[in-house]
Amino acid sequence: MQTVHKERKMPRYVEIADLLQEEIENGKYGVNAKMCSESELCRRFRVNRYMLRQSLELLQNMGLIRSHQGKGYYVCEKPLDIRYTITPAMRFSDVMRKLGCTPSARLLRQEKAQPPEHVARALQMDTGEQAYRLEILRYADGIPLTWNVTWLPEAFVPGLPAHLEQEPFQSLYATLESVYRMQLTRIWSTFQAVYPSAQEAGVLHISPNTNLLHIESVMRDEEMRLVEFTSAKYRGDLCQVSIHF
Template identity: 65%
Template sequence: MRELDRHITTPRYLEIADVLQTEIVNGKYKLNERLPSEAQLCNRFRENRYTIRQALDILLYKGIMRSHQGKGHYLCEKPLNLQYTITPEMRFSKVIAMLGCTPSAKLLQQEKLVPPEAVVKGLKLEPGEEAFRLEILRYANSIPLTWNVTWLPVKYFPELLDHTYSLDSLYTMLDGVYDVQLYRIWSTFQAIYPTAVEAGHLKVPSNINLLHIESVMRDGDMRLVEYTSAKYRGDLCRVSIQFEQV
């Protein structure tokens, strides 16, 4: 059992919550197995029920466990646990299929407009130059996994919106219609909380972290052709980066 450090000033209930969360992550408790009762935890940590309930409330809020009145606490089952790998040539549909899941996508919105400054700089667009904005919800086994906002310069993809009526895979469409293959040149990573709209589409509570990945892609002619803001569900997948071998 991990010992508690009584020389630090962390509130007792947070310290207990950290111990329990570490044990859960390390596999001490199994799915569908009842977790220790409040009375057992009181005895183990030599604390009162109020402190133990505060600790359990932290884990409930994080979505790590669920409570059944009169039955106790149980671990929350994750519908997916994906190891998602990013490479220079990564395609969402290909990666998800390689993980043994069925990829799909839903186009939520599309429009043509002058993009915000971050996109203009990322794609090195001229002032006032327009781009297509696609808002796409991507799924693995029909479970929403990532919210994408993708920008594509109009000059490279004329009449793009005529080809998005059936968008199972954006990159497959770009390859088939425009003979364009995309390659990642940079990405940034940040943990964020979802907006109300994003949480609704991704079917997560507002307190679940998303992994926000912004990327710029080039084509075979070294043109900057895509700027994407992708927000992945942090409760369902881990993201790793694969570097090119020398």
């Protein structure tokens, strides 16, 4: 039986998927190579087909393998290899286009609320002041790449939800520029490696054991107002981030 090392308390099918992912990334299976059959993998891990197929489905959702009916599973090329550079004025859409990728975004949720203390402090908001909270999933070539939670003080972007709902959502910065005449500049960012929550793993199509790069940033406009706080979580399996200030 193959030993599966436990770094976190994960379901067995996730542990198996993680080990197979490691083998793929280490070159045990080349691109377009046929993987071992379901029967062989079931014997190797001593699990039933139902559990094994959960592992293989997770790898398919991550874009690592593909299934051919009646033939088995084959290793895919890496769907993305993003070299993402953060600059004071960078925009996700512009960076993706320069890399030859097609950017897109989906607004998952929006609400008006009082921000948590660390966000209010970062934006220098008064006690009780409210802000718009946006959950945005960003894609490159149709593949989910980053999960963003963004806060914008209501006082600076009045009526924002109505503008975001007028047409299919594409870019928050395009709305800020066209409606509010804002050009934002990054003034600071912090970086941390984290594991995804169950919700983040599901939305980003990754294993719960996949590292994310968590970047928190504050942006200001030309009037030096602190307009945006964003918590962005980038897929560590597809993206490398560098800083250029």
